[in-house]
Amino acid sequence: MTRVRRPKDPTELSAAEWVRQQLIEDIVAGRLRPGEKLCEVKIAARLGCSRTPVREAFRHLGALGLANFEKNRGGNVVRLERAMMQELFEALAEVAAACAGLAAARPEQLRRGLAGRETQPAASPAGTGGEDDLFAGLFRLCNNRLLAETGMAIRCRLLPYWRLLGGMADAWPALGAERQSEMVRAILAGEARAARRSARALVLAACDLARRGLPQSVLP
Numbered sequence: 001m002t003r004v005r006r007p008k009d010p011t012e013l014s015a016a017e018w019v020r021q022q023l024i025e026d027i028v029a030g031r032l033r034p035g036e037k038l039c040e041v042k043i044a045a046r047l048g049c050s051r052t053p054v055r056e057a058f059r060h061l062g063a064l065g066l067a068n069f070e071k072n073r074g075g076n077v078v079r080l081e082r083a084m085m086q087e088l089f090e091a092l093a094e095v096a097a098a099c100a101g102l103a104a105a106r107p108e109q110l111r112r113g114l115a116g117r118e119t120q121p122a123a124s125p126a127g128t129g130g131e132d133d134l135f136a137g138l139f140r141l142c143n144n145r146l147l148a149e150t151g152m153a154i155r156c157r158l159l160p161y162w163r164l165l166g167g168m169a170d171a172w173p174a175l176g177a178e179r180q181s182e183m184v185r186a187i188l189a190g191e192a193r194a195a196r197r198s199a200r201a202l203v204l205a206a207c208d209l210a211r212r213g214l215p216q217s218v219l220p
């Protein structure tokens with residue numbers, strides 16, 4: 001069992017936040033497999049922490065939908081299912097559309113932060129966010145915390161499915177570039193209706209790629 005050491009700098013992350021981050025990374029990277037049982041004692045030993053932050057991290061995983069928990073029976077990593085993937089993409093399409101519409105209504109000086117994005121390859125609809133991440137930037141620009149948190153949670157849940165695509169995902173940056181360009185141009189121009197339409201089309205195009213790239217033998 002490989003033991004992971006938490007950074008000692010207390011200003012970086014709390015114990016619970018660090019454990020949560022480690023477990024999310026393990027799930028989306030496939031180190032914790034779909035259906036695998038989550039053992040509080042074993043995880044605490046591997047991460048070198050008490051069981052309290054692990055318990056708190058479990059609650060967060062359950063809220064994100066990355067794990068299922070039953071009272072007095074522990075938890076398991078969620079199993080990947082085609083129907084759930086479809087629902088996640090559909091939900092993200094609607095959240096992204098709402099965020100794009102709100103972003104287009106923000107003051108012009110704020111919208112300029114997306115300048116240059118219209119010529120970039122399409123960003124992945126699945127991810128955990130970051131300063132250079134287009135979806136994370138869109139969620140910040142919309143200035144609606146509830147929508148942003150929902151969108152980020154859905155993107156996190158989509159990561160295991162997106163990773164299953166393997167080399168097929170390499171085709172996405174070019175395939176989605178035109179739709180991303182349309183969305184960014186509409187936001188920059190302050191055209192809310194066009195921004196919503198193109199954001200929805202962008203995510204649903206990624207959904208179509210995932211459906212075609214993951215046969216039933218790979219994802220039931």
